[in-house]
Structure formats: structure tokens, C-alpha cells
Amino acid sequence: xxxxxxxxxxxxxxxxxxxxxxxxxxxxxxxxxxxxxxxxxxxxxxxxxxxxxxxxxxxxxxxxxxxxxxxxxxxxxxxxxxxxxxxxxxxxxxxxxxxxxxxxxxxxxxxxxxxxxxxxxxxxxxxxxxxxxxxxxxxxxxxxxxxxxxxxxxxxxxxxxxxxxxxxxxxxxxxxxxxxxxxxxxxxxxxxxxxxxxxxxxxxxxxxxxxxxxxxxxxxxxxxxxxxxxxxxxxxxxxxxxxxxxxxxxxxxxxxxxxxxxxxxxxxxxxxxxxxxxxxxxxxxxxxxxxxxxxxxxxxxxxxxxxxxxxxxxxxxxxxxxxxxxxxxxxxxxxxxxxxxxxxxxxxxxxxxxxxxxxxxxxxxxxxxxxxxxxxxxxxxxxxxxxxxxxxxxxxxxxxxxxxxxxxxxxxxxxxxxxxxxxxxxxx
Numbered sequence: 206x207x208x209x210x211x212x213x214x215x216x217x218x219x220x221x222x223x224x225x226x227x228x229x230x231x232x233x234x235x236x237x238x239x240x241x242x243x244x245x246x247x248x249x250x251x252x253x254x255x256x257x258x259x260x261x262x263x264x265x266x267x268x269x270x271x272x273x274x275x276x277x278x279x280x281x282x283x284x285x286x287x288x289x290x291x292x293x294x295x296x297x298x299x300x301x302x303x304x305x306x307x308x309x310x311x312x313x314x315x316x317x318x319x320x321x322x323x324x325x326x327x328x329x330x331x332x333x334x335x336x337x338x339x340x341x342x343x344x345x346x347x348x349x350x351x352x353x354x355x356x357x358x359x360x361x362x363x364x365x366x367x368x369x370x371x372x373x374x375x376x377x378x379x380x381x382x383x384x385x386x387x388x389x390x391x392x393x394x395x396x397x398x399x400x401x402x403x404x405x406x407x408x409x410x411x412x413x414x415x416x417x418x419x420x421x422x423x424x425x426x427x428x429x430x431x432x433x434x435x436x437x438x439x440x441x442x443x444x445x446x447x448x449x450x451x452x453x454x455x456x457x458x459x460x461x462x463x464x465x466x467x468x469x470x471x472x473x474x475x476x477x478x479x480x481x482x483x484x485x486x487x488x489x490x491x492x493x494x495x496x497x498x499x500x501x502x503x504x505x506x507x508x509x510x511x512x513x514x515x516x517x518x519x520x521x522x523x524x525x526x527x528x529x530x531x532x533x534x535x536x537x538x539x540x541x542x543x544x545x546x547x548x549x550x551x552x553x554x555x556x557x558x559x560x561x562x563x564x565x566x567x568x569x570x571x572x573x574x575x576x577x578x579x580x581x582x583x584x585x586x587x588x589x590x591x592x593x594x595x596x597x598x599x600x601x602x603x604x605x606x607x608x609x610x611x612x613x614x615x616x617x618x619x620x621x622x623x624x625x626x627x628x629x630x631x632x633x
Contacts, residue, residue, distance in 0.1 A: 208504050211236040211495075219536065226484075229541055230254075230491035233498040240502065250494045257493030258486060261446055262368055262375065266361050267482040268449030273317040274478045275456040275466065281427045282324035285310045288424035293394075295411035298401025300336055302394050303409075304329045304343065305350040309390045312354015314430050317361070318576060318584045321351035326591035338406055344592035345602035348584055349610060350393055352573035355539070356566065357386035359434050359452070362539050364445060365489065366565040369496070369547035373561040375445040376438045377633035381562050381624040385570060385617045392609035400605065426462070430455055439631055485540055492544035505549045512553050519557040523618055526550050527571060534575020538583065542572055559621075562633070566624040570614045574607060 214235045218228035230250070237246045276282075289306035296302050304325060312321035326347040333343040355362050358379035367375045400406075412420075433455060434448045443451065460466035466474070499505060512522055530550075533542050547568065554564045576584040579596055589596055617623050 208502070208507065210239060211499070211502075211504070225538055225541060226487045226491045229488075229495050229545070233491070233495035236502060237498050250498070253494045253497045254490040257497075258490050260368055261444075262364055263489065265364050265446040265449035266485060267478065268446070268453050269359060269361050269364075270317070270481050270485070271475070271478040272449065272452040272456045273320040274474045274481075275453070275460050276311070276314060276320065276324070276427075281314065281459070281463075282307070282311055282328055284420075284424040284427055285314075286325065286328050288420040288428075290409060291412040291417040291420040295409055296394075296398065298397045298406050299409040300329065300333045300338060301342070301346050301397035301401055301406070304333070304346045305390055305393050305397065308347060308350035309353045309357060309386065310424075310428070312351055313357040313359075313386070314354075314427060318351045318355050318573070319587055321354050322347055322584050322587045323591055325351065326588055330592045336406075339602075340592045340594045341598045342400065342404075342602045344588045344594055344599050345606055346393070346397055347592070348577050348588035348599070348603065349606040350390065351584055351588070352576060352610075353386045353390050353393075355573050355576075356382040356389065356569055358382050359445070359448065360569070361485075362543060362569055362572075363565065365540055366543050366547060366568065369544045370551055370561050370565065373565055374628075374633055376631075377562045377628040378565050379435055379438060379445075380627040380631055380633065381566050382569075383627055384623050385566050385613065388616060388623065389570070389573075389610060389613040392613045393606055396605045396609045400602070426459055430459075488538065488540045489544060492541040495541075495545055496548050499545070500548060505552060508549050509553045509556070513556065517557075519559070520619065522553060522557060523559075523567075526553070527567070527614065527618060530568060530571035531574060534572040535578050535582075537575070539569075539572045539576060542575070543568060560625060562628055563621050563624050567614070567618050570610075570617060574610050574614070577603065577607070577610075 211232055215228055215232035218231060219225065223231075234246065234250055237250065241249070286303060286307045289310065290299070290303045293299065293302035293306055307329070308321045308325045311325055312318055326344070329347060330340060330343045334340055354360070360379070360382060363378040363382060364375055367373045367378060430452060434452050437443050437451065438445055438448050512525065515525065516522060530542075530546065533546060550568070551561060551564060555561065576582050579585060585596065585599075589599055
């Protein structure tokens with residue numbers, strides 16, 4: 206009965222247009238009313254929201270958001286685009302590959318798909334249109350490639366998963382994201398190449414070694430952030446939270462060095478970062494309260510028993526979980542989805558012998574597809590807005606790119622070494 210009330214109330218609240226954070230919080234509260242008096246129920250849920258946010262690891266999120274906002278205005282995107290063009294611009298569909306590689310690099314540095322979609326899309330859409338690419342194809346490439354930054358570290362959503370999983374190593378999760386993220390990018394590039402050949406899109410002239418070197422030198426300070434942040438975490442010099450503060454300091458120095466951010470711009474950047482952080486924090490708080498309600502009502506154990514009752518075959522269960530997560534991603538933002546469904550599915554997969562780090566990458570890759578789909582796909586709306594087109598027109602070029610993302614997901618799901626090789630190589 207409790208699980209029925211939880212699902213129905215959540216669906217109804219979303220259906221009438223209530224914001225996702227309030228829908229999550231209220232549906233959890235309505236569910237706990239079934240087994241607890243009103244006053245203790247409200248007090249307990251409020252306490253769980255407050256104590257759930259009392260986490261040192263979560264402090265990394267506002268810092269990484271702030272770093273991403275600085276990068277979005279600091280001229281980093283243009284340098285990364287020039288570097289990507291010198292490497293892959295001569296391939297069939299050259300500017301599409303430039304878009305993908307630049308989005309992978311910018312998304313990895315900023316840790317934000319939204320920042321990558323707006324920054325790279327803002328530069329690339331008009332440039333691609335001038336060379337004969339349709340705005341719809343440009344938007345589709347930009348939308349899907351921007352999500353690779355959610356898998357390639359540093360990634361805020363992997364930090365959230367670490368919290369939801371009960372302590373999966375953030376360093377191990379960061380290392381685990383590299384190969385799956387790169388494979389996803391390569392799959393998108395393969396689709397872009399086929400599409401470009403069919404449509405006869407132009408290629409850029411092959412860059413000389415000197416041009417590649419010059420573009421690399423210009424982009425090197427930005428690329429060095431990845432080495433500083435991830436290298437520092439893996440080497441044990443600082444934690445992920447401390448790394449986020451280092452990232453902010455580095456980005457500030459870089460932005461002032463490039464002379465594209467001035468002191469007068471900082472209040473606006475800080476306010477934008479605070480607004481984004483507030484939204485994410487409210488989602489985290491209400492999602493944590495719903496996770497506690499589900500645990501109190503023994504819902505995860507019921508779902509575990511149900512799934513294991515269907516089959517004890519690991520491949521079948523993983524396929525079912527992938528389908529469920531793909532469906533969830535269509536209707537729910539990544540942060541609440543990770544916080545709510547990790548406690549539900551993690552006990553199932555660990556019983557089947559799956560490593561929590563491996564499952565974290567699978568979950569994030571699933572939900573990356575969700576942020577590219579209507580009705581709540583945040584990256585989809587940003588990409589469409591930047592390209593000044595419509596969702597209806599973008600859907601057709603998006604479909605083959607979705608297939609590429611699904612192939613990368615299936616490979617990562619059923620070949621554990623893809624995500625686990627690097628963490629094990631570093632002793633995690």
C-alpha cells in the first residue's frame with residue numbers, strides 16, 4: 206500500500222505541474238503519514254532533510270558549480286574548440302567532431318552538462334551553420350555530447366552517487382568514468398561521421414603540426430585543471446571537496462589571466478552559482494527525505510525481492526534495471542533520481558556481485574540519456590534554446606545519437622572492465 210501511495214502521489218503532483226523538489230518532498234510525507242502520526246512525521250522528515258545535507262562531501266558541489274560558472278565566461282570554451290578543431294576538424298563532418306570533442310573537454314573540466322551545452326553550443330552553432338550544417342543537427346550533437354562531462358570527472362553527480370551509495374569512493378568513481386565517457390564520445394563521433402557523409406557536410410582543412418601545437422599551448426592552462434584536480438585526488442594530496450576549492454581558485458586565476466573576467470563580473474557569477482546551488486540543494490534535501498521514507502517503509506527490500514523473484518540471472522536483472530532507469534530519466538532530474546533509486550537498486554546489484562562503483566557509472570550513463578529527452582530534459586532545452594530551434598525539429602537527428610549512447614551504455618553494463626580497469630589499476 207505504501208509504495209502505491211508514494212508512486213501515485215508523486216505522479217499526480219508532477220502531473221498538476223508542481224516543481225519536482227516539492228513533489229518529491231510531499232509524496233514522501235504523504236507516505237509516512239500512513240504509519241506515523243502527523244506531527245512526528247513532519248518533524249522527522251524535516252530532520253532528515255537537514256541532517257542529509259550535513260555532509261562534507263556535498264560541499265564540493267557549490268564549489269564545482271562556481272568553477273563551472275567562471276569557465277563559462279572565462280574564454281576557456283573558445284580555446285578548447287580551437288584545439289579540438291586542429292585535431293579532428295579534417296574528419297568527415299569535421300565541425301560535428303569538433304563540437305563533440307570540445308564538449309567532452311569542457312564538460313569534463315566544468316563538471317556540468319548544462320555549462321557545456323550553453324558554452325560550446327553558443328560558439329559552434331553559427332559556425333556550423335555557415336559551413337552548411339543544419340541548426341537541428343548542430344543542436345542534437347551539442348546536446349548529446351555535453352552529457353559526457355557528467356561521466357568524465359570531475360562530476361557533481363558522481364559525488365551525489367557516492368553519498369547515496371553509503372560511501373563509494375569518489376576517487377574510484379572519478380577514475381571509473383574516464384573510459385565510459387570517452388567511449389560514449391567515440392560512439393557519437395561515429396554517428397556524426399555517417400550522418401555527415403550522407404548529408405555531404407564539409408570538412409575543414411587538415412591542420413599542420415605547428416597549428417596543432419599552437420592551439421594546444423593556448424588550451425593547455427585549461428586542460429591542466431583536469432590534471433590538478435584528478436591528479437590531486439588520486440595522489441591523496443586533497444579530498445574531492447578540497448579539490449573543488451582548488452578548482453575555483455585555479456579558474457579564477459585563469460579567467461583573470463585570460464582577461465575575460467573582471468572583478469566587477471564576480472558578483473553576477475557568484476549570484477548565478479548560488480541560484481544553481483540552491484536548486485540542487487533543495488532537490489538533494491527532499492530526495493534524501495524520500496529515500497529515508499522508503500527505507501522506513503521497507504520499500505527497497507520489497508523491490509529487491511520482486512526483481513530477484515523475476516530472475517536470478519545478472520544479465521536479465523541489469524537489463525530490467527537499465528530499462529527502469531531510462532524510463533525514470535525521462536521524467537526526473539538526475540540528482541533526485543540518483544538519491545532515490547540508488548538505495549533501491551544498489552542492494553539488488555550487489556547481491557548479484559556487481560561493484561558499487563561499476564553500478565554508479567551505469568546509473569549516471571542511463572540518466573545522461575534522460576537529460577536529453579522531453580519533458581524534463583534540462584540539457585535538451587538549453588541546447589535547443591542556444592541553437593534557436595524547436596524540440597520537434599531536433600528529435601530526428603537526436604535518435605541515431607541516442608542509439609550511440611545506448612550502445613555505450615550496454616558495453617559499460619556488460620563489460621565491467623570498461624569502468625573498473627582504471628580504479629583497480631590505481632588500487633581502488
